[in-house]
Amino acid sequence: MRHPDAPLVDASGLVRGFGGRRAVDGVDLQVAPGERVAVVGPNGAGKTTLLRIAATLLRREAGTLSLLGWEIPDQAQQARRHLGYLGHDPMVYLDLTAQQNLELFADLYGIDDASECITAALSRVGLLARSHDAVRTFSRGMGQRLGIARLTLHAPRLLLLDEPYTGLDSRGARLLDDLVADVGADRGILMVTHELDRALTGADRVMVMHRGRVAAEFPTAGTDLPEFRKRYAELTA
Amino acid sequence: MNPSARRQYAALLRKDLRLEYRTRETIVAMGLFSLVVTILFEFTVGERIGNTSAIAGGIIWATLTLGAVLGVGRTWVPEREQRVLDAILIAPVPRLVMMMARTTALVLFLLGVQVVVVPLAIVFFVNGTSPASLVLIAGVCILADVCIGIMGALLSSMSVFSRTRELVLPVLLLPSLIPVVIAAGGATDAALSAPRQMAEYRGYCLFLAVYAVIFALVAYATFDYILDD
Known part of the structure; x- marks a missing residue:
């Protein structure tokens, strides 16, 4: 039964592999209404795979996932009405x-x-x-x-953004900044990015992924960029 | 905001027709290929056998089916190359609606090609035919195209995620269409002999209709799993 105040994303123990290698290995993820979460990590960390599972584009091999209270994949059609997905390309x-x-x-x-x-x-x-x-x-x-x-x-109530700033002109970047800044009380954002400064300024919480697992998770408030870079380098070394 | 399946179906079909109208890639490729194969048959078979009327149905449907493989191969190409597939798959569209729109578009493209190729092939391979025969052949085209359209939509969706899709698609599609080619060829030959072989014509058409229903049931049962993941 769907709860009206359910989290936008509620995932536990997500696993997905490709060719014997686990791209996502036991990841827990929650995005509450009004929250913006950035996922950062080096190439191959499993960021995009995680986002595609959350976008109902990939099936998980293990774990549980609900989006806005809808159980995935059984109620994916209902959840999809409230999802917006933007990748490197405009998808038009x-x-x-x-x-x-x-x-x-x-x-x-x-x-x-x-x-x-x-x-x-x-x-x-x-x-x-x-x-x-x-x-x-x-x-x-x-x-x-x-x-x-x-x-x-x-x-959409849940925006799923995969490196959304790639290829954007200055006007487009401003538009996206405004969109991310004005998230509203009942919407949320899950953004995958390489840009640590954007993750820090555009999100309320940052999740660092490394080799398919969550290496660290912390609020962006009170974290400055040099400190974040140093911590990121240590976590992904 | 509750999207109706009919509106989604119309939107997807309109999109496929608009893309084809702008690019003309599928119909032109299928049409040219079918014309060239028809002419090849005329020079290789027609020149050696005096009366090709008895084998015209087989020649026509072998040609049309090979041409259809090209058209089916173009299915999902814009979505793949222009990276729109994720945006379509994340939309709240039942996979069955996607399959029906794709099947309808394929059937319309096939009919568009057949309007040109079938009369030309009849001119090449048949010694005299009646308007009634042409109407009967149009019925065969519609039934066979529904079979090809459903199977094409299903198999092209299966191969869209494969790296070797250009190889996989014909290898899967052509064997599955062998019964369709045999029945459509037989029905066309019977139509060209109308009204003498009407019982045979009806039998072949019934076979095509049953085959279309079987294909549709297979597609209905599997399409969700193919496109989800």
């Missing part, structure tokens, strides 16, 4: 226009006032004037901004 069709891409996702998420939402989303990311141009004609930064419009179109 290059041969469709910006408008057509957002229309597609508005239909998939069942947005009622789709036309107004799309106009508002395009306006927010500064692409309204290019709404009828194929995405193929966009610069990488513009494409990423369209990705942000797609991400926020259905007002």
Whole structure:
């Protein structure tokens, strides 16, 4: 039975392997409403695998996972309505226009006032004037901004961000900063990043992963960047 | 905000048709390939055998099925190359709706190719035919395309995550379509002999319909597992 005040992410003992190697090895993870959690770690630490499990894109081999109180994978369809996922790429069709891409996702998420939402989303990311141009004609930064419009179109409660600043122009980075800063009381963010400074400034809590396990977890308040870098280097040595 | 399956199906199908309209990659590739194979058959078989009417159905469906492999191989390519697959899979779309939209798009693409290739092949390989035969052949095309569409959607989804997808897809698809090719070829030959072989025509069409239902049940039972993970 789903509890209305359930955590956005509640995972325990997550395990996932590839070819005999455990990419995620017994990870516990909680994200509460209003909370922003950054996952950092070196390449191969299991950050993206963890995020993809939380995004219902990968099945876990062991452990438990619920998203907004929905048990995964049995109730994945219900949970997916409230998830927004942004990776290195904007995840839009290059041969469709910006408008057509957002229309597609508005239909998939069942947005009622789709036309107004799309106009508002395009306006927010500064692409309204290019709404009828194929995405193929966009610069990488513009494409990423369209990705942000797609991400926020259905007002998801849990944002799952995988290196979201990759390829963003300055305007896009500002947009994403604002999105991360204004998380709101009932939404939450789980962000995977290499950038320690962004993790420190954009999250309430940082989780350091190393070789598939959580090496450390601490609040960002009261932690300064040099101290964080030093600790990170020790944890991932 | 409760997305209806009908709206999601229409959106996914419209997306596939829009992409094809803009790029014209699938229909053009399938059409050109099928035309070239038809012409090859004409020069290699038609030149040696005087009356090819008796084997026209087999030639037509061998050609169309090989062409269909190209079209099925293009399925999921934009999602994979443009990295949209995760955004589609994370959306609250039942996997069955995804499969139905993909199947419908494949059937429409196949019909688009057949509108050109089948009449041309009949001109090459059949000595005189009636409008009634063409209508009957259109029925065969629809039934066979549903079989190819369902199996194509299913197997292309299985191979989309494979590194050797270009090899895996034809190896899986062609053997599974052998009964479809045999039945569609037989039904086409019977249609070309109409009204003499109507009982045979109905038998082959029934076989295709049953095969489509079996394919649909297999796809229904497995599609969730294929795309989730």
